[in-house]
Amino acid sequence: MVKKQKAKARDALLGMIKEQQDSQGHVSREAMEHLARSFSLPLGEVYGVATFYTFLSTKSQGRHVIRVCQSMPCHLKDSGQVVDWISQELCLEPGQTTPDGRFTLEVTNCIGACDQAPAMLIDDVVYGGLDPQKVAQILRSMD
Template structure:
């Protein structure tokens, strides 16, 4: 019961503030009477949650095998080149954060990525510039 409650609290915090800070984790641990290590463990387990502030838009490119076999690495390299950042980083103006993630459930459109909540599939390096330019 506390675990479900914890995950809901973490998701709410992420939705409200874009990330889950140490202070927020400490508050949740106190409220639910859980060790802070448990809160940290849940927060860092899910790739859609973050403990650090993220950009206005979050790109999550799938690094799982089906996407990898369909040139996912070349698409990731195109994103790095377009934005000038590596996975785990945020652009200096805070426009984009770039993350690698496990399967996002769009294997039939491999290689695929999420930008915020939207899936982009059948990607090629050539499509990346146009997709990213559609975000403010």
């Protein structure tokens, strides 16, 4: 019975790691250590979860995370160019963060917006039917 209760407590772990990600922009070592203590788990378990999922990052990220879809339906609509447009506008490569900490650029797998390809997610918002003007406009509108 004790064992079962422990397992049920564990199920809140992913959500709490996500909260860290959302509020701090990444999952820091201190946060993982804190979570490990409160869940009575070895730090490695928390680290193992945090490094499994692509929306979690143990390294600091920008205020806005841009995720350009690179899966086939978007690729067929030249999603590679979308990455180029953003790279030029912000002077950064996928995986990097702008020096002012505004943006992190990532390429991602299918975001389920294939009917609006090429598409990207910035934080939680989908932007589809992208072209150079639209991309520039979106990026400039962000704080």
